[in-house]
Amino acid sequence: MTVAAVAGLSSDEAAARLARDGPNRLPAPARTSAARRLLDQLVHFFAVMLWLAAALAFVAGLPQLGVAIVVVIVLNALFAFVQESRADRAADRLRDLLPLAVTVIRDGRRRQVDATEVVVGDLLALESGDRVPADGTVVVAEGLRVDTSLLTGESEPVAVAVGDPVHAGTFLVEGATTARVTAIGAGTALARIAHLTTESTSPASPLTRELRRVVRTIAAIAVGVGAAFFAVAMLTGEPASDGLVFAIGVTVALVPEALLPTVTLSLAWGAEQMARKKALVRNLDAVETLGSTTFICTDKTGTLTLNQMTVVEAWTPSGGARILTPGYAPDAEVEYESAPAAAGVRRAARAGVLCSTGYVHQVGGEWRAHGDPMEAALDALARRVGVDGDIPAEVLVRFPFDPRRRRMSVVAGDEVIVKGAPDAVLPLCTRGDGGDGAVDALAALTDRGLRVLAVAGRAAGATVPQTAADAERDLELYALLALEDPPHDDVHEAIRACRHAGIKVAMITGDHPATAAAIASEVGLRRKDDPVLVGAELPAEEAVLGALLDRDGVVVARVSPEDKLRIARALRGRGHVVAMTGDGVNDGPALHEADIGIAMGRSGTDVAREASDLVLLDDHFATLVAGVELGRATFLNIRRFLTYHLSDNVAELTPFVVWMLSGGQFPLALGVLQILALDIGTDTWSAVALGAEPPAKSVLDRPPVTGRLLDRTVARRAFGVLGPTITLFSMAAFVLTFVAAGWRPGEPFPGGATQLAASGAAFLAVVLAQTANAFACRSSTRRPGELGWTTNRLLLPAIGLALTVSLLVVYVPALAEVFDHEGPTVVGWAVVLAGVAGLFAADAVDKGVRHVLITRRSRRAPSSRRP
Numbered sequence: 001m002t003v004a005a006v007a008g009l010s011s012d013e014a015a016a017r018l019a020r021d022g023p024n025r026l027p028a029p030a031r032t033s034a035a036r037r038l039l040d041q042l043v044h045f046f047a048v049m050l051w052l053a054a055a056l057a058f059v060a061g062l063p064q065l066g067v068a069i070v071v072v073i074v075l076n077a078l079f080a081f082v083q084e085s086r087a088d089r090a091a092d093r094l095r096d097l098l099p100l101a102v103t104v105i106r107d108g109r110r111r112q113v114d115a116t117e118v119v120v121g122d123l124l125a126l127e128s129g130d131r132v133p134a135d136g137t138v139v140v141a142e143g144l145r146v147d148t149s150l151l152t153g154e155s156e157p158v159a160v161a162v163g164d165p166v167h168a169g170t171f172l173v174e175g176a177t178t179a180r181v182t183a184i185g186a187g188t189a190l191a192r193i194a195h196l197t198t199e200s201t202s203p204a205s206p207l208t209r210e211l212r213r214v215v216r217t218i219a220a221i222a223v224g225v226g227a228a229f230f231a232v233a234m235l236t237g238e239p240a241s242d243g244l245v246f247a248i249g250v251t252v253a254l255v256p257e258a259l260l261p262t263v264t265l266s267l268a269w270g271a272e273q274m275a276r277k278k279a280l281v282r283n284l285d286a287v288e289t290l291g292s293t294t295f296i297c298t299d300k301t302g303t304l305t306l307n308q309m310t311v312v313e314a315w316t317p318s319g320g321a322r323i324l325t326p327g328y329a330p331d332a333e334v335e336y337e338s339a340p341a342a343a344g345v346r347r348a349a350r351a352g353v354l355c356s357t358g359y360v361h362q363v364g365g366e367w368r369a370h371g372d373p374m375e376a377a378l379d380a381l382a383r384r385v386g387v388d389g390d391i392p393a394e395v396l397v398r399f400p401f402d403p404r405r406r407r408m409s410v411v412a413g414d415e416v417i418v419k420g421a422p423d424a425v426l427p428l429c430t431r432g433d434g435g436d437g438a439v440d441a442l443a444a445l446t447d448r449g450l451r452v453l454a455v456a457g458r459a460a461g462a463t464v465p466q467t468a469a470d471a472e473r474d475l476e477l478y479a480l481l482a483l484e485d486p487p488h489d490d491v492h493e494a495i496r497a498c499r500h501a502g503i504k505v506a507m508i509t510g511d512h513p514a515t516a517a518a519i520a521s522e523v524g525l526r527r528k529d530d531p532v533l534v535g536a537e538l539p540a541e542e543a544v545l546g547a548l549l550d551r552d553g554v555v556v557a558r559v560s561p562e563d564k565l566r567i568a569r570a571l572r573g574r575g576h577v578v579a580m581t582g583d584g585v586n587d588g589p590a591l592h593e594a595d596i597g598i599a600m601g602r603s604g605t606d607v608a609r610e611a612s613d614l615v616l617l618d619d620h621f622a623t624l625v626a627g628v629e630l631g632r633a634t635f636l637n638i639r640r641f642l643t644y645h646l647s648d649n650v651a652e653l654t655p656f657v658v659w660m661l662s663g664g665q666f667p668l669a670l671g672v673l674q675i676l677a678l679d680i681g682t683d684t685w686s687a688v689a690l691g692a693e694p695p696a697k698s699v700l701d702r703p704p705v706t707g708r709l710l711d712r713t714v715a716r717r718a719f720g721v722l723g724p725t726i727t728l729f730s731m732a733a734f735v736l737t738f739v740a741a742g743w744r745p746g747e748p749f750p751g752g753a754t755q756l757a758a759s760g761a762a763f764l765a766v767v768l769a770q771t772a773n774a775f776a777c778r779s780s781t782r783r784p785g786e787l788g789w790t791t792n793r794l795l796l797p798a799i800g801l802a803l804t805v806s807l808l809v810v811y812v813p814a815l816a817e818v819f820d821h822e823g824p825t826v827v828g829w830a831v832v833l834a835g836v837a838g839l840f841a842a843d844a845v846d847k848g849v850r851h852v853l854i855t856r857r858s859r860r861a862p863s864s865r866r867p
Contacts, residue, residue: 008105008123017119024118024134024184026191041077047260049219056248064818068676076261102126102133105178122181128357128371131171135188136179138164143175143400143408145372149301149510151189151561157372159401173372174357175400193561193588208285210709211263214642217710225653226251232660250656250672262641262684266691270634278617279627280601286613288638289596291631293503294704295550295576296624297567297590300509300516303581303600303621304523305485309373311381312450313482315441316344323384326486328360328367328376330383342385348455348479350387351417352378354395355410355455374453377483399468409471411464416471417457422480425454429475441480449518450482487523494622495524501628502703504552508564508580513557520555527553535559538566546570564590577704581624587611598624625700632704633695641687642709643718644770644777648683650723651730651766658731667749669734669762673819681805682767685798686774692794693778713780717846722776725842726769729835733761733828740827753822760810760821761828767806769835771799776843781851783844 009017041047050073057066102115105123115133118124124136138144138160145157148170157173160166166179168188185191226247233243267288271281281287301307308328314321319341325332336342353359358375360367360383369376394412401408407420418425422442445452456475465471498505507520513532520526530553538556539545549556549571556567564580568590571578580587580594588611591597599612600619616623655669670678737758743750774795775784790796809815810823824832 008108009119009121011106014106014117014119014122017121018117021119021184023116025116026188027186038077038081041081042073047073047077049215050260053251056251059248062672064673068680072261072680076264102130118181118184120181120184124177124179124181126172126179127176128172128174132166132168132179134168134181134185135183136166136181138162138166138177138179140178141175142177143398143402144172144177145174145401146170147173151193161404211260213708214710215259222251225656229656229660232663236663238664259642259645262645262687262691263638265688266634266637266641269688269692270630270637273630274614274627277626277630278601278620278623280615280617281613282615283613286596287631288635289577289631290579290614290624290627291629291633291635292577292704293579293596293628293631295504295506295571295578296498297506297508297564297571297578297580297594298525298621298624299581299583299587299600300507300511300519301485301583303583303616303619303624304491304507304525305487305519307485307619309369309377309483309485311377311481312484312486313445314345314348314381315438315445315480315482316341316348317438317477318344320441321345321385323381325384328369328380330360330367330380332380332384334384344479346385346387348481349378349382349385351415351457351478352419352453352455352481353382354412354415355408355417355419374451374483378453378481381481396464397466397471399471402468405468405472407472409468411460411471414460415457416460416465416475417455418472418475419453419455422452422454425456425475426477428472429456429477431477438477438480445480445482448482449515449522450484451515453481453483455479455481485519487519488620488622490620490622492524494620494625497625497700498628499552501700503628504550504576506549506552506554506556508556508559508567510559511557513555516555516557520553525553526555530554532557535563538563542566542570542573546574550574550576561587561589565593568593579624581616581621582612583619629695629700632699633693634691635709636696636699637691637693639709639711639714640693640777641690643714643722643780644687644690644773645683646710646714646718647722647726647773647777648678648766648770650719651726651769652678654727654731655734655762667751667755669731669759670766671759671820674759674763674821677806677809677819678763678766678770681809682802683770685802685805686770686795689792689794689798690774690777693792696779717777717780721842721846722773722839725839726766726773726835729769729831729838730762730765733765733824733831733835734758736831737761737825737828740825756816756820756822757825757828760816761824761832763819763821764806764810764824764828765832765835767802768832769839771802772836772839772843774799776839781847783847784840 050069054066054069054073057063057069101112102118103110103112103125104118105111105125110125118134122134123139124133126132132146139162141160141162141164144160146160146166147157148167151167151169160177165182166177167190168184169190229250230243230247233246234240238246264284267284270287271284274281274287298304306326308326310323310326310328312323312326314323319337321337321341322335323332324335334345336345352375356372356375356378358369358371358373359379360376361370362368367380395410396413397411399409401420405420406424407418409416409418411417418428422438426438426442442452455478457478458473458475495505505525507516507525509516513534517526517532520530520532526532530551532555533548535556535558539548545566549567556563559567564582564587568578568580572593572595577596578594579596579598580590581598581600582588582591583600587599591599591611596614597612598614598616601615601617602619614627652670652675658666659668735758738749738754741750741754743754749755775789778784778787778792778795809819810821816822
C-alpha cells in the first residue's frame with residue numbers, strides 16, 4: 001500500500017469533491033402531497049359518477065338529494081384517506097440505513113465526519129458493527145465478514161478480501177477494513193434499488209378492476225334508463241323541462257350511492273380481522289387481493305424459518321447430543337447419548353464461544369443474536385449445556401476468519417482453539433479423519449441439509465503461536481456441531497393449506513441453492529422432482545421465464561433484486577395474482593411490483609415494510625395463509641352485499657318502469673327521495689353487516705376467488721329471484737292499499753292520504769323484505785337457519801337500526817312530509833309483513849333447486865381429485 005493511500009485525501013480535496021459531487025445522500029423521490037392524495041379519493045371514477053349525480057340532483061330541483069350525495073362522497077373519501085394515509089416512503093427509508101457519522105482517513109490521520117460528507121476517494125476506516133456509508137473497494141481486510149442480506153438476501157455473512165467491493169447499507173459482522181470510496185449517494189447500489197422501487201408502478205388490484213367494471217355497467221344502465229324516461233315523457237306530451245327533471249331523478253335513483261362506502265367498510269373490517277391475526281394491512285385493497293392470490297413467492301429466512309440459527313446436534317468422539325428446542329433462549333431440552341458425550345459437548349461449546357465474537361442477549365424479554373448468527377448459536381449452546389460461566393475472558397491472540405483458510409483460531413489461556421468448515425479443520429487434526437467416525441458423522445449430517453461446523457484444539461505450549469499456521473496444527477477434534485435455521489412449527493400445514501386452496505408456492509431466496517433446497521424439502525414446499533434454479537441462469541425473455549416458474553414447489557436461489565422484480569412481472573404476465581414476501585432492501589422493488597407485497601414485521605427493514613401492502617407482524621408463513629382465508633371471505637362478502645344492493649335496485653327501478661309503460665297513468669310507488677332513504681338510510685347498515693360475515697370453514701376448500709363480482713349467481717339471485725320477489729310485494733302493497741280504499745282497475749287513482757299511505761306501504765315493504773334478504777344473502781347455497789340466526793353478530797343490530805330509521809321516516813310527520821308518504825293502512829301492513837315470509841320462501845326454493853341441479857351434475861361428471 002502506498003503512502004498516499006494511507007494518508008487518504010486532504011481536507012481541501014475532500015471539500016472540493018463535496019462541492020462538486022454534492023452530499024452523500026440518496027435522491028429524494030417525488031412525493032405526492034396529502035392534499036393530492038385526498039383529491040385522488042374525491043375524483044376517481046366512482047366518485048366522479050356520484051359528483052355528476054349530485055349535480056344532476058341540484059339541476060332537477062332536488063337539493064336534499066344533492067347534499068346527501070355530496071356528504072356520502074366526502075365521508076367515503078375521508079375514510080379511505082385516513083385508512084391509507086401512509087404514502088409510499090420506501091426510498092426515503094433507505095436513508096435510515098446510512099450511518100450518521102463515520103471514520104475516514106484524511107491528511108494522514110483518522111477523523112470522524114458526518115456520513116453525508118463522505119466523498120469519492122475517501123478512505124473509510126470501519127470496524128465490526130459499523131454500517132458502510134458508501135460503495136467502496138477494500139484495500140485492507142482483517143478477518144472481514146460483511147452482512148449483505150439487506151441487498152442480496154444472503155442470510156449468511158460474506159467473507160470479503162482485499163480488492164472486493166463493499167456497498168452502502170451493509171454492515172461489518174466481524175473484523176475491520178479500510179476501504180476506498182468509489183460511489184456515493186445516487187451512484188450506490190442502494191440508490192439503484194431505491195430507483196427500482198419507485199420506478200415500478202403498483203398494479204391495480206383485482207377488486208379495483210372489478211369494481212370499475214361493475215360501476216361502469218351500473219352507470220351505463222342508469223344513464224340509459226334516464227334517457228328512456230326522457231323519451232317517454234316527450235312522447236306523452238310532458239314539457240321538456242319536466243321530462244328532464246324526471247329523467248335526472250331516475251338516473252340519480254339508480255346510482256348505488258352506498259356501494260363504495262360499503263366496500264370500503266367491508267375492507268376495513270377485513271383489515272381489522274387480519275390485524276388480530278398479526279397481519280397489518282397498509283392498503284385496504286390488499287385485503288381482497290390476498291384472497292385472490294394464485295401464486296405465492298416466499299422468502300426463506302424469517303418466513304418459513306425462525307431466522308434463529310440453532311445448534312441442533314453435536315457429534316463428539318465420545319458420543320453425541322441432540323438439542324430439541326430451537327432459538328436462542330438459554331433454557332432448552334438437551335438429550336445426551338452418555339455422560340462422556342455430555343462432557344465432550346460442554347468442552348466443544350466452551351471452545352466455540354472462546355473462538356467467537358457473536359453472542360446472544362435479551363431484548364424486551366426476547367433472546368436475539370448480536371453479530372454473526374452462527375456465533376450467537378454457539379453462545380446459546382454454551383448457555384444451554386451450562387458452561388457459559390466457565391469461560392475465561394482473556395484471548396491472547398486472534399487469527400480472524402480467512403476465506404481462503406475457511407477457519408479462524410484463537411489462543412485463550414494455555415489453549416489453541418480452531419473453528420471452521422469441517423473440510424478445512426479435519427485435515428489439521430492428528431488423526432487423519434479427525435477422530436473415529438468423524439467422516440461418516442459429517443456425511444450423515446450434511447445429507448440432512450444441516451450446516452456443520454468443526455471445533456478443534458490443543459494445548460498452546462510454552463510459546464504463544466504468532467502465526468495462524470503455527471497455531472493451527474496437531475489438533476484434536478472436539479466436535480462437529482450441526483446447525484439449522486428451524487422452520488416454524490406450523491409451516492408444513494400452511495403450505496398444505498395453500499395447495500389445497502389451489503395456490504402455487506415458490507421459494508425465492510438469496511441463499512445458496514443447497515441450503516434453499518434443503519429447507520424447501522424439509523418444510524414440504526419442494527418435492528422430489530421440483531427444480532432448483534439459480535438467479536444468474538434464469539432466461540432473459542419474460543415469457544420463457546414465466547413458463548419456467550409457473551409450477552408449484554419451484555426453488556430459485558441466489559436471486560438479485562432485478563431477478564425478483566422480473567419473476568413478479570413474468571408470473572403476472574401469465575395471469576397470476578402474485579403475492580411476494582420479503583424483508584430486505586433488496587426485496588423492495590419486487591414487493592412494489594407484485595399484486596400484493598408482504599413484508600416481515602419483526603425481521604424486516606423499514607424499506608420492505610413501506611414498499612409492501614401487508615406486514616406480517618409475527619413473520620409467520622401461516623399468518624399469510626390466515627390472511628388468504630380472510631381475503632377470500634372479504635371477496636365473498638362483497639358479493640353478498642352486492643347481491644343485496646342489486647336486489648333492492650330491482651324494486652327501486654320497477655315503479656319507474658311501470659310508470660313509463662303506463663304512459664304516466666300509473667302513479668309512482670316510490671319517489672327519488674324514498675329511494676335515497678332506502679339506499680343510504682336503511683340498506684347500508686345490513687350491507688355493512690354482510691361485509692363482516694365470518695369466513696366459512698370451507699373457504700380454503702376451493703380455487704382462488706379471481707372471478708367477477710357480478711357473476712351468474714349474483715345476477716340470477718338479484719335479478720331473477722330476490723329482486724322480483726321484493727318488487728312483487730312492494731307493488732302489491734301499493735296497489736292493494738288503493739283497492740282497499742275502493743279503487744278499481746280502469747278508474748283514476750285517488751290522490752291525497754290514500755296515495756301517501758300506499759307509497760308508505762311500498763316503502764316499508766321494501767325495507768322489511770330487505771331485512772329477510774339480508775339473512776338470505778349470507779349464503780347462496782345454505783338456508784339462514786343452517787348458518788345460525790346470530791352467528792353474524794352485526795346483522796341483528798343492523799337490521800334493528802334499519803327498521804328504526806324506516807319507521808321514523810314514515811311516522812315522524814316532519815320527515816314523512818319530506819319523503820312524501822304516510823304510515824300504511826292495515827291492508828298495507830298485512831302485505832308488508834307477508835313480504836318477509838315470501839322472501840324466505842323464494843330463497844328456499846332457489847337454493848333447493850340449485851342443490852338438486854348441482855347434485856345431478858356431480859353424479860354425471862367423472863370423479864376427479866384436486867391436484
